[in-house]
């Protein structure tokens with residue numbers, strides 16, 4: 033398995049607090065890799081480091097062998113590594129379809145001035161954006177709410193919209209931060225299948241942070257476990273479920289809803 | 293998102309008729325020739341306000357447009373009065389110069405948000421005033437006076453526009469000129485807002501982090517928008533200098549910058565044509581309250597607060613509904 037994304041000894045300190053401590057792992061092409069760990073373990077911070085939303089204190093992240101850490105988020109997105117947000121982060125006063133259209137920024141062929149003057153390339157782009165938005169919403173099972181204002185969506189659909197916005201950029205690697213949060217079991221199951229097909233049908237490599245253990249065990253090819261910023265285990269779901277250190281970390285934490 | 297409805301086209305036609313036919317007829321009938329000057333001022337001030345509105349569109353409160361108007365006014369005045377350049381060229385240069393200055397200022401300050409950005413822009417007008425007082429080329433406190441009227445335009449030996457001083461009615465000429473530029477400004481603004489750049493601005497206004505996660509270079513877009521905004525400011529200022537034939541360090545003050553911002557609030561931040569209506573209302577509102585004497589400012593302020601409190605989306609939210617709405621559909 034050749035690594036698509038390599039996390040190499042990444043450390044992030046916030047003042048005296050080491051949120052991520054010398055973490056290394058590889059992600060293979062078309063893999064679904066989950067990062068789990070108790071609250072405050074540094075999972076979101078790790079995602080922000082990979083997507084260059086935060087600068088590393090030391091270490092680096094390589095994508096296709098090239099360094100992508102300590103750049104700008106839009107540069108990393110342009111290379112194909114795109115993140116979604118743990119908090120519900122959407123364009124509140126856009127409709128679902130508008131959000132998915134604006135998110136296709138990186139697919140644009142015309143220049144910004146081209147759109148202003150309405151050049152042929154720009155008009156072709158606009159038509160293509162619309163078509164792709166419809167296709168994507170169909171794929172996400174969100175066609176019925178295409179014209180709905182994003183802020184009017186229920187929690188479960190907000191998450192799905194967050195994923196749709198990420199997908200609209202045509203990512204190679206998609207980092208999903210707690211994509212199933214706030215979803216009922218049925219919605220979670222549907223989204224698990226959706227993420228699977230994003231990976232299989234669209235060839236997108238997926239990294240995900242999630243607290244919903246059944247979902248994680250179901251969806252992941254491999255799992256990396258963080259605790260207090262350090263990687264304490266890495267392996268397949270069944271390896272992780274039987275790992276002493278992992279069980280200890282979870283039992284030791286106050287977070288007993290996790291239940292491995 | 294694109295395309296123009298027939299209702300919008302009819303509205304625009306009526307608007308053009310009102311400006312270019314209606315107003316001259318009414319003024320001729322009533323003999324209130326001074327209205328030309330008032331309306332010309334409204335037109336040029338609403339060009340500058342359009343720029344402020346655009347910075348609002350990326351979620352930045354801009355209280356510094358007076359600075360760029362003053363820069364534009366001086367650039368044009370110096371070029372026309374001292375270097376003998378055609379006013380029409382100076383107009384463009386004034387806008388571009390203001391835009392370049394705004395890029396230099398914007399690079400460090402545009403990453404600031406909310407009050408922090410607003411406070412810094414609030415200082416800009418004063419800074420430009422002080423610079424104008426200090427520099428030799430701007431003549432200090434004496435300012436630049438007796439600026440020649442705009443010359444004519446000829447293309448390939450053909451005269452398209454006669455020089456203003458050869459015209460019988462320069463007031464009317466200035467009014468028409470300012471109105472045309474205002475219409476062009478708002479058409480450009482409308483087009484921009486409804487084009488991809490506008491959609492991106494809207495995404496940034498709603499969530500900059502999410503916008504950068506989809507690959508938008510938010511720092512670059514902010515600079516572009518601030519530059520366009522200041523371009524409009526420079527154009528408005530240059531027009532002002534030409535119409536009043538003089539520019540002083542006090543031609544645009546901090547209160548003017550505040551007014552540009554209020555024009556946008558009043559008209560409605562959600563509507564492209566909001567700042568135009570806001571400028572008109574504020575300009576005439578202030579004059580109408582003149583009869584109140586020393587209570588003018590008090591009543592004016594209370595009215596403004598009431599409008600902002602009870603019409604958070606501005607005057608245009610009262611009736612126009614979707615017509616002329618920015619961004620939406």
Ligand SMILES: Nc1ncnc2c1ncn2[C@@H]1O[C@H](COP(=O)(O)OP(=O)(O)OP(=O)(O)O)[C@@H](O)[C@H]1O
Nearest residue numbers: 046049051069070071072073074075076077078118
């Ligand atoms: N910008 C920041 N400044 C200072 N400390 C931070 C910052 N971001 C995160 N932290 C701290 O770093 C640690 C790791 O936070 P992080 O958000 O990565 O945890 P997490 O694993 O995602 O937790 P959760 O499961 O609750 O989302 C926490 O102690 C947090 O308080």
Ligand SMILES: [Mg+2]
Nearest residue numbers: 075076077118
């Ligand atoms: Mg987190």
